[in-house]
Amino acid sequence: MSEPIALVFEDREYTAARLEALAGGLAETLARRGVRAGRRVALMSSNRPEFVVAVRAIWRLGAAVVLLSPAWKRAEAEHALAVTEPSHAVGDHPVLAELMPMLHLDEPIEPSDAPAPGFPDPDPAADAVLVFSSGTTGMPKAVRHTHASFGAAVAHWRDALGLTGGDRIQITTPPSHILGLLNIVTALETGAWMRLHRRFDLDRMLHHIETDRITVEMAVAPIALAMASHPKLESYDLSSLRYIMWGATPVTASVAETVTRRTGVGWVPAYGASELPVIACNPLEGARLDSAGRPVPGVELRVVSLETGEPVGPGETGEIQARSPSLMAGYLPAEATAEAFDDGWYRTGDVGHVDADGWVRLTDRSKEMIKVRGFQVAPAEVEAVLHGHPAVADCAVFGVPDEADGEAVVAAVQAAREVDPGELVALVGERLASYKRPSRVVLVPEIPRLPSGKVLRRVLKERHGRASDH
Structure with missing residues (x-):
């Protein structure tokens, strides 16, 4: 029996073994260039399979990936590099290539099945990925996730979405954003089939739901709005979808209801942050549009008064705070970390309430973000x-x-x-x-x-x- 396909990009197909062999080959190249455990490697890349290979290769060496958005201009990339001080760079972006010596992802990668020489499994407490978030105030900060915290987030996401090896998903959001990376790694670790898109194109997305028989679609507000207003939405067969996940912003109920009315597909709203990727998610059966869901197992929530900072009761409004094994290790610059925590609880900066049954309602941002x-x-x-x-x-x-x-x-x-x-x-x-x-x-x-x-x-x-x- 042929090995199942793990990743598809345009007309290229990759098995999990092929991705790992490419990661092994790239890891050997990076090791020759001086990448070692504990180092940081900047990655600024478009959506492409080599992005996935690069992340696996960097992790294989025990180094941390610093994710730079391909949408950034030079000043933004300069700030990110100054904050994180990576020793090496990989990518396909001219901005990064101008700022430091970069291994270009267009260069052919020789696959290697040899186990990575002298590189044991990374330390769970070591940094795995640094993504950029603006935190509460000021310039963007790097969010540090360890192998342990990001691994916990992947497990939380897989369980919340009910993902199995039988699912088929597609990635249209940038992988430099926490949601894109989380979806990619969760699909790989679950054994789900995944299509990566070079860029977001609504008709292409809808076409591939139909032809690839996608079972779980991820959407953010602009995708949902584009679907709701698409004149030919009914012409696509979306019957393979179990649900569409709505994340990154609170649900616009009228938009969600329009899509469901026109397609018959329901929504599963979820809530997370770069600092704590999976905070709450709706149940797959009986999801509500007026709530971000309930805290996922492994995440504790409390609500504190905006005036006194003291915890308040169920249904009372205040700042939502969280604790979880999936919580970031801290920010860079490190001095920014203290204000993000309140006695060990992460301050989300989101205002809302949690009712007696655990349903989370977000009403405002206390942050200026x-x-x-x-x-x-x-x-x-x-x-x-x-x-x-x-x-x-x-x-x-x-x-x-x-x-x-x-x-x-x-x-x-x-x-x-x-x-x-x-x-x-x-x-x-x-x-x-x-x-x-x-x-x-x-x-x-x-x-x-x-x-x-x-x-x-x-x-x-x-x-x-x-x-x-x-």
């Missing part, structure tokens, strides 16, 4: 770019609800002289990833601040909080 299509945007990062324009005397960036993207970025600018808002939007677009670009710039006489200097973003949201013009 803006979530665009599931990606985190730090206001401080966009503000730093705007402050670099000579016409900007002061500015503040905030998020407003947006049906397509979850939230949209809006910049309030106090101008020192006449300036075209479009010029400011373009400046951010040149310096930062496209999802961080403001949907609009509003010119204001002054930025409201507390005597301490802290921006009153809530005031700005109330004054200028309508959704974007697009």
